[in-house]
Amino acid sequence: MENVLKVPTMAELFAAGKQPEVLFWVGCAGSFDDRAKKITKAFVKILNKAGVSFAVLGTEESCTGDPAKRAGNEFLFQMQAVTNIEVLNSYGIKKVVTACPHCFNTIKNEYPGLGGTYEVIHHTQFLRDLVSEGRITLEGGKYKGKRVTYHDPCYLGRANSIYEAPRELIKKLDAELVEMKSCRKKGLCCGAGGAQMFKEAENGDKEVNIERTEQALETKPEIIAAACPFCNTMITDGVKNKEKEASVGVMDIAELIASAQDL
Amino acid sequence: MELLPQILFGVVLLAGIGFFAKNVKTLRRNIKLGKNVVVSDNKPLRWRNMARIALGQTKMVVRPIAGLLHIIVYVGFIIINIEVLEIIIDGLFGTHRIFAPLGVIYNFLIGSFEILALLVIIAVVIFWIRRNIIRLKRFIKPEMQGWPKNDGNIILYIELVLMLLFLTMNGADFQLQQMNVAHYTHAGSFPVSQYIALLFEGLDVSSLILIERTAWWLHIVGILCFLNYLYYSKHLHILLAFPNTYYGRTTPKGQFSNLESVTKEVKLMMDPDADPFAAPVENENDTPPEKFGASDVVDLNWVQLLNSYTCTECGRCTSECPANQTGKKLSPRKIMMDTRDRLEEVGKNIDANKGEFKEDGKQLLGDYISHEEIWACTSCNACVEACPVSIDPLSIIMDMRQYLVMEQSAAPSELNNMMSNIENNGAPWPYNQMDRINWTQEN
Ligand code: SF4
Ligand code: SF4
Numbered sequence: 001m002e003n004v005l006k007v008p009t010m011a012e013l014f015a016a017g018k019q020p021e022v023l024f025w026v027g028c029a030g031s032f033d034d035r036a037k038k039i040t041k042a043f044v045k046i047l048n049k050a051g052v053s054f055a056v057l058g059t060e061e062s063c064t065g066d067p068a069k070r071a072g073n074e075f076l077f078q079m080q081a082v083t084n085i086e087v088l089n090s091y092g093i094k095k096v097v098t099a100c101p102h103c104f105n106t107i108k109n110e111y112p113g114l115g116g117t118y119e120v121i122h123h124t125q126f127l128r129d130l131v132s133e134g135r136i137t138l139e140g141g142k143y144k145g146k147r148v149t150y151h152d153p154c155y156l157g158r159a160n161s162i163y164e165a166p167r168e169l170i171k172k173l174d175a176e177l178v179e180m181k182s183c184r185k186k187g188l189c190c191g192a193g194g195a196q197m198f199k200e201a202e203n204g205d206k207e208v209n210i211e212r213t214e215q216a217l218e219t220k221p222e223i224i225a226a227a228c229p230f231c232n233t234m235i236t237d238g239v240k241n242k243e244k245e246a247s248v249g250v251m252d253i254a255e256l257i258a259s260a261q262d263l
Numbered sequence: 264m265e266l267l268p269q270i271l272f273g274v275v276l277l278a279g280i281g282f283f284a285k286n287v288k289t290l291r292r293n294i295k296l297g298k299n300v301v302v303s304d305n306k307p308l309r310w311r312n313m314a315r316i317a318l319g320q321t322k323m324v325v326r327p328i329a330g331l332l333h334i335i336v337y338v339g340f341i342i343i344n345i346e347v348l349e350i351i352i353d354g355l356f357g358t359h360r361i362f363a364p365l366g367v368i369y370n371f372l373i374g375s376f377e378i379l380a381l382l383v384i385i386a387v388v389i390f391w392i393r394r395n396i397i398r399l400k401r402f403i404k405p406e407m408q409g410w411p412k413n414d415g416n417i418i419l420y421i422e423l424v425l426m427l428l429f430l431t432m433n434g435a436d437f438q439l440q441q442m443n444v445a446h447y448t449h450a451g452s453f454p455v456s457q458y459i460a461l462l463f464e465g466l467d468v469s470s471l472i473l474i475e476r477t478a479w480w481l482h483i484v485g486i487l488c489f490l491n492y493l494y495y496s497k498h499l500h501i502l503l504a505f506p507n508t509y510y511g512r513t514t515p516k517g518q519f520s521n522l523e524s525v526t527k528e529v530k531l532m533m534d535p536d537a538d539p540f541a542a543p544v545e546n547e548n549d550t551p552p553e554k555f556g557a558s559d560v561v562d563l564n565w566v567q568l569l570n571s572y573t574c575t576e577c578g579r580c581t582s583e584c585p586a587n588q589t590g591k592k593l594s595p596r597k598i599m600m601d602t603r604d605r606l607e608e609v610g611k612n613i614d615a616n617k618g619e620f621k622e623d624g625k626q627l628l629g630d631y632i633s634h635e636e637i638w639a640c641t642s643c644n645a646c647v648e649a650c651p652v653s654i655d656p657l658s659i660i661m662d663m664r665q666y667l668v669m670e671q672s673a674a675p676s677e678l679n680n681m682m683s684n685i686e687n688n689g690a691p692w693p694y695n696q697m698d699r700i701n702w703t704q705e706n
Contacts, residue, residue: 007703026699028690037702044703058700062689070642071678072556072664074522076685078529109518114526154643159517185648189585194642198681198691202639205590212585 005044009058010091020055022126023088025098025107028063029229035236036229042258043099043123049263050135054097060087064106071195078114081106085116099123099254101155101228102193108160122156124166124227124253131172141260144174148256149221151180151212151235152187153228166227166253173260178219188212190226190234197230213238223249225256265357272354272483279487286494290572293610297565305513312653317508322651326579329393332386336422339383340501343376343429350483360436363450373451377433380426381455387426391419401578404587406597411576414496421489428482434459435475444468503573504652510566511653516644519661524553556665559626560606563659570654571602580646580656586639593639595646595656601631602659628663637663638675 013020024047029036047054065080084107088096096118098104108120121129130136148170156162163184170177182188191201191208201207213235216224224239226232229252236250251259302309315321320337324330352361362369394402394415402415434456439447441460453460463471493499500507557563580595581587587594605627613620628637640660647655667673674682681691689696 005703007700009700026702028692031699031702032690032692032694037705040702056700059697061699062696063685063691065685067691068682068685069519070661070664071674071682072661072666072668073674073682074525074555074665075529075669076682078521078525079533080685080689082529082533105515105517109515110521113521154641154645155517158644158648160515186583186645188588189641189643189645191585191641194640195678195681196641199638199675199677201589202586202591202593202635204586204592204639206588208585208589208641211589 005041006048007044008055009060010055010093011058011060013055014091019092021053022095022097022121023091023093024054024056025064025096025100025103026056026061027098027100027103027229029233030099031061033229033233035233039099039229039232039252039254042252042263043254045258045263046127046130046136046254046261049261050130052130052135057087064103066102066106067195067198069106069110070193071198077110081111081114081116085111085114088116088118093118095119095121097121097123097126099227099229099252101153101159102230105155105159122160122162122165122227124156124169125162127254127257128165128168131169136257136261138169138172138257138260139174141173143223143256143260146175146222147178147220148173148175148223148225149178149180149216149219150183150225150227151190151216151231152184153226153231154187154189154193156227157187158185166225169253169257170225173256175223175256178221180215180219182215188215190228190231192230192234197233207238209234209238210241213242217242217244217248221248223251223256225251225253227253269355269357275484275487276351276354279484279490283490283493286491289610289614290494290499292613293606294565294568294572296561296606296609297563297568298561300564300566302510302566308513309509309511312511312513313505313509316511316651316653317504320651322653325649325651332389335379335382335386336390337501339379339386339426340422342379343383345372346376346429347483347486350479354483359446360448360450363448369450370452373433374454377430377453377455380429384423384426387419387423391416394419401582404578404581404594404596406594406600407576407578411497411600414498415576417492418496418498421485421492425482425485425489428478428485430456430459432456432475432478432482435463435471435478438463438466439468439471439475442468442471444472497574497576500573500575500652503569504575507569507573508653510569512647512655516647519658522555522665524555554666555669556667557659557662558628558666558670560602560609562666563602563662567655567659567662568602568606570656570659571599571606573652574599574603574654575652576600577651579649579651580654583645583649585641585643585645591636591639592633593636595660598632598636598656598659599654602627605631628666632663634667634673636660637667 010023026040030040062084063080064084065077068080069077096107101122104120104122107118131138150166150170152163167177188211189208190212216235224235226235232250232252239245239248239250320330320334323333349360349362353359393399433453436447437453437457438460440449493502554562560568576596578596584593584595609620612623637660642657644657647657684691684693688694
């Protein structure tokens with residue numbers, strides 16, 4: 001059941017003299033990557049269902065500059081940052097939610113020094129708040145009793161100490177949360193961070209995403225939950241490499257919630 | 264004649280402390296070769312971090328076995344140092360067990376020192392076994408060959424010998440006390456060394472005194488030598504862990520600092536009112552344009568250099584590193600060890616050339632740390648999280664990437680593609696900016 005997504009842009013709302021409750025920062029992966037677009041849509045469906053007033057920047061959004069910065073190109077990063085900050089400030093944005101931990105980290109931590117200070121929330125935190133405010137309910141859905149393991153994205157976990165929001169949501173779905181041997185502060189990277197997503201890995205004896213996928217599969221999960229479009233891609237590839245895609249799903253927390261509600 | 268030992272002691276003590284002071288001076292000078300950063304924010308939090316992480320060893324116990332053993336050695340060392348105070352006073356004034364009048368308290372103190380000394384010996388033996396028999400993976404990585412490996416063992420041997428000397432000294436003393444020898448007042452309790460004393464039964468007074476004095480002297484000379492060994496060893500962490508945890512990062516680990524020099528230029532480029540022909544605003548002293556990123560130790564800031572001297576070479580960072588775990592060359596511990604080695608080399612160069620650095624055609628990046636290592640990092644912060652003394656290897660890696668990209672245009676070609684995509688399309692892939700919202704229309 002494909003509902004029509006309601007996705008207002010800031011430009012439209014601005015023209016109508018309206019200000020949304022929150023800006024949804026979609027990010028490059030969320031806008032262009034086929035797998036990540038599904039996450040974006042799942043999140044929007046939940047926002048629509050819960051009646052959240054939000055908007056996106058649409059064509060006015062541009063890369064936060066995270067991959068450039070982690071690759072060492074501070075110039076390009078700051079050019080991107082300053083451009084984005086100008087747009088955000090011109091709309092008087094106060095609150096930003098994003099489904100990408102890299103965008104989250106950059107806007108939250110690195111934009112303030114360049115003139116862009118906002119309340120920045122990761123979508124797992126936002127969803128948790130929607131649940132606790134009773135704007136969406138999760139219990140007793142189709143994930144009841146399913147074995148779900150959760151992969152901590154580095155830029156959400158270690159980088160910003162957000163470990164519990166995604167886990168609370170998984171538990172709220174009545175799923176059985178099983179932890180990998182390295183989780184939370186000791187969570188192993190998926191291999192995509194620091195601009196690795198965009199290049200071949202250096203010589204070694206294994207790919208990082210395979211190592212991490214093996215750790216995840218050790219927990220015998222039905223679903224590996226992620227909260228980052230890049231982690232999702234890396235682990236999806238890992239599961240395919242292990243030929244387990246028929247029995248183990250890799251899903252974003254937003255997708256779990258949306259599909260639990262048949263959105 | 265009576266005074267001779269006291270004078271000798273004074274000389275030895277002075278030499279030991281004097282040499283140590285000289286090392287501290289060099290250490291300070293070298294650390295200050297780094298770029299200046301002002302760390303004056305968040306003082307209460309910084310003190311708390313120091314108390315928690317350095318004094319309280321909170322990060323050590325993340326690995327419970329190593330953590331517990333380390334705490335034993337650490338507490339042992341700090342507490343037994345109270346005994347050193349007594350030794351120094353005795354040595355200088357020719358007294359014997361000057362604190363003995365403390366009575367019961369004294370007995371309790373000496374008793375607990377002895378028990379701690381025994382525990383330290385046990386811990387040190389286990390540590391040695393972990394390094395040399397079990398050969399824990401993190402202790403046998405390539406960067407641990409040669410001096411670092413020997414250093415790790417030497418420290419254990421010194422600690423073992425010092426503790427044995429301490430107990431031998433007490434054992435002989437106890438025996439002398441039993442024999443009511445003058446000068447050896449009845450004081451202290453000897454829960455451990457009384458068993459060593461059993462070995463001394465039947466020895467005459469003069470041999471006993473000889474044993475007691477020899478152990479006493481070797482113990483204190485050993486401690487002074489150990490103090491001076493620190494500068495050449497990873498054991499320097501016993502001192503530097505304190506400032507290092509104080510100056511460690513207090514902001515979220517994902518927050519990388521924004522280069523100010525770049526901000527200025529970007530602001531100028533983006534400002535429509537800026538006069539492109541205006542003379543650049545200069546500081547009073549005509550400084551050459553700042554180099555972006557780091558290729559050598561002097562491009563790093565002093566906190567990063569302090570980090571390198573503080574590194575205990577424990578390898579916790581490396582064992583958590585995803586790149587290292589999957590067989591890549593990158594090892595965050597090696598980044599820190601290389602930084603220290605190069606800094607030492609630069610320091611010696613300065614000493615040899617009357618206070619001026621003489622170009623030696625070498626630098627940290629390339630001669631010590633390879634590009635391959637730098638590019639293998641996922642910036643995951645696992646190393647930073649794992650470090651028990653708040654070291655940040657990632658910041659050095661990132662500074663080197665900045666140098667490679669902004670000064671040398673030497674990024675791997677795929678990354679260059681990614682960056683030109685961002686520049687042209689506002690996304691790391693070659694999609695059109697105008698298609699950014701197409702997802703709303705797709706199923
Ligand atoms: S940040 Fe880099 S060096 Fe540190 S653990 Fe992660 S990959 Fe290794
Ligand atoms: S950087 Fe920290 S964790 Fe790594 S070897 Fe040095 S002290 Fe150990």
